[in-house]
Amino acid sequence: MDWPQKRRTSFARREQNLALIGAVVTGAVLATGLLLLVLSRINPAYTTRLRGTAVDLVAPFWASIRKPFDALSGGLDRVGDYIGIVPRLRQLTADNIALRRAVQDRDAVAAENRALRRLVAVAAPRLDLVTIARFAGSSSGSYVRSAMIAAGTRNGVFSGQAVRADAGLVGRTTEAGDHAARILLLTDPTSRVPVIVVRTGQAALAVGAAGPLLAIRDRAGAEVPLKRGDRLVTSGAGGLFAPQIPVAEVVDVSDTPRARPFADPGALDFVAVYRVYLPVPEAPVALTAVPVPREARKK
Amino acid sequence: MIRPATSSFHLRTTDERLAMWRAASQRVVPAAVTIALIVATTVPVFVSVPIVPDLGLLAVIVWTSFQPRLMPPWLAFVVGATADVVTGTPLGVDATLLPAVVIFVRLVSARFTVRRYAFDWLFASAVIVGAAIVEWRLLAFTGVVGPLGPLLVRAVTTILAYPAVVALAARVERRLAAA
Structure with missing residues (x-):
């Protein structure tokens, strides 16, 4: 005996169904994209492995x-x-x-x-060179300013190391694959480097502004004016960059001062990667080891 | 006996199977060309303003307006996610932007029957500028806050690169049709 015959579907009905499926798939795709966006916002590091592989390729x-x-x-x-x-x-x-x-x-x-x-008796950590590597790619993607270098975890390059050229600081590594790594350049809007104005000794932040120049923000003692040609060097605060690496030269002394980085990635072939200057301690510091005022102690 | 319109795989001859694989592989070509263009935009040129055109976006627009069946939204999603990973933007920015562009272009081109080169270029320009503004907001949402200016500079170079990408897409399509 034959199977009971299915109800005959017209072409119009078929088209309708296809359109419906198409709309559902489209909606799902958009929803997935938005989900990825939210994930990127919550935890930017969740694609580290994937990105490392892409850099490698x-x-x-x-x-x-x-x-x-x-x-x-x-x-x-x-x-x-x-x-x-x-x-x-x-x-x-x-x-x-x-x-x-x-x-x-x-x-x-x-x-x-x-x-x-x-x-x-000043304790000075050693400054360890990891490797010297060649530039092998850039991001033109919007204003995420990054570069790729041809050295990766096999060469000892990991995420979060300082990168400099002879002229000055270039940036920091943000993603590392086996044979290649990505560098966040100083001019990226998410880049922040703690610096010191050499002439005055003021601490400040050199912030990327998606353009050729860096913005100088949060300068201690802002009432002392900057001069054109003032040199900015890393302060070593935060421990990633060693102190005294040249960063930029002040070119604009208006209310929103700006500085031009010494190292122009366009003129570079090779850069040096340095180990983190003061690594974050593996184990969290025990709170009992830190002197706490009696009033703040738990009873 | 009623033969189904498409026979199952094991009932086909070798030639029919080869033809099927060939047809399937042709559907991959637009995505492959688009991803190759995205890799090409990572050329190690360092200028402080992003002057390298967004070839991935252009390719998606061009395929969608000339061969909509070869660039469905889900494929644009795959291309966009690849672009995010390759160029270092937060994952999800292009993966959302490119399917949205495909949907928009499909909706609009269904309403227009004009197929003049200048009109296509103008329409693509409007989409590119709109995409730049949307991308600016999406980037800000993921924490990359910056001015709109650099994105507009890139939108201009992207608009100028339109004829080149159209020529490339036309060549690829002609090769596909001849194969």
Whole structure:
């Protein structure tokens, strides 16, 4: 015996059903997107592993594409080196003499500084270089300003390490895959770096503003005016960045002062990654070890 | 005997099976091209203003307006989530924005029968600027608060890149039709 025949559905009915299913799927997709948004808001770190993998996949692509261009520009540079060599050599010799003198002064000051530090027993954590890596990608995604470097957890690079170039601070690592990592640049709107104004010793925050310049916020002693050309260096507060890394130079001294970072990612090929200067202690500090006023103690 | 319109897989000949796989693989092409364009926007160029056009958004707009069946909202979601992960934006921003763009473009293009290049470009421009503003709010929702200006700069470069992406999509479509 045959199965009872199903009610014949017309094409119109089929179309209707398809449209309904389409609408339900569309709604579900939008709802999923919004759910991801809410998750990103609540806990931005929940996709760390996924992002690490994505960085791993994209960075080698650019690293290999860059190779021939680097070779080409390296060759051109070598030719360019021979042009105007004599005046440049004289200039460099003169510079070298001046710098030798400066280095001698510096050595003397450093020795004196070491002696004084030993006298007052200052504990200075070591500054450990993790690796030196090449830039291998950027984010053009909206104003999240990040860069990728071709070094990852296999090279000892983990999330939350300081990245600097010889000119100054570049940023911090935010995601790490096996062979590549992502750097949050200073100009990203979520980047905040505790700095000191070298001339006045004021503490401040250098905040990314999604543009070429950094905003200087929360300056201690704001009644002392800044000057154009004031240098900002890291203060070491927070423990991520070591103190005295050059960060930026003040270029705008209005009510909302601004500074230009020393390290321009566009002009960089290689950056150095440093271990966290003062790591957060693994175990939370026992509250009993901290002196607490008697009034605040629990009875 | 009534033969069903589509026979089951094990009843087909080898040629029919190959044809089926070929047809299925063609449906992947638009998404693959779009994701390749997104990876291309991570080119290591560092300018303080985002001048690299949002090729992923453009590709989604172009596919949706020319071949809506090849870019359904769920595929736009997959593309958007990939874009978020690759470019480092908070996950969910593009994953919400791109399906919304697809839905909007589908709704609007169902009402217009004009198919002139200039009109398409103008319409895409309006969608791109609107998407920039929505993205600005979505980013602010996830905690990345910043000015709208850089996003508008990128919207302008995206609008200027429209003809190139249309040309690419047209080439890919012609290859697909010929295959």
